[in-house]
């Protein structure tokens with residue numbers, strides 16, 4: 104795998120390439136089907152390779168926040184180790200999502216930009232909605 108320097112700018116295309124390379128080097132393209140990738144994201148880890156956990160990556164991410172109650176933005180009270188762990192679980196979700204999009208032939212960046220535009224039309228500025236009511240109670 105090409106070395107990650109930490110200095111290159113991170114794009115969805117870069118991550119897509121890294122995941123494709125990662126899978127090819129291990130002969131794991133056979134496991135990276137749309138269904139398997141979706142299951143790895145949201146429910147039990149289906150991959151026959153290793154993990155015996157019954158929790159998908161979104162579940163692992165949720166577990167970090169479980170029982171903590173609401174937490175302040177920026178996570179000021181969290182240990183550095185917890186934040187590193189959070190970054191890892193967020194990354195797992197992102198990486199599987201990028202890979203799933205690639206395998207399905209969806210340009211995720213373009214699709215997301217288009218969706219941002221659609222959201223702006225659906226929710227015009229100044230219109231009251233339920234998410235604003237939630238914010239008011241925070």
Ligand SMILES: Nc1ccn([C@H]2C[C@H](O)[C@@H](COP(=O)(O)OP(=O)(O)OP(=O)(O)O)O2)c(=O)n1
Nearest residue numbers: 125131134148150152154156163194195198199
């Ligand atoms: N068949 C696989 C297995 C793993 N991965 C990659 C994508 C994820 O970024 C990460 C997931 O690896 P694990 O299933 O080992 O999950 P965790 O890293 O979360 O480990 P754990 O569940 O022990 O916390 O590895 C992958 O692309 N294809």
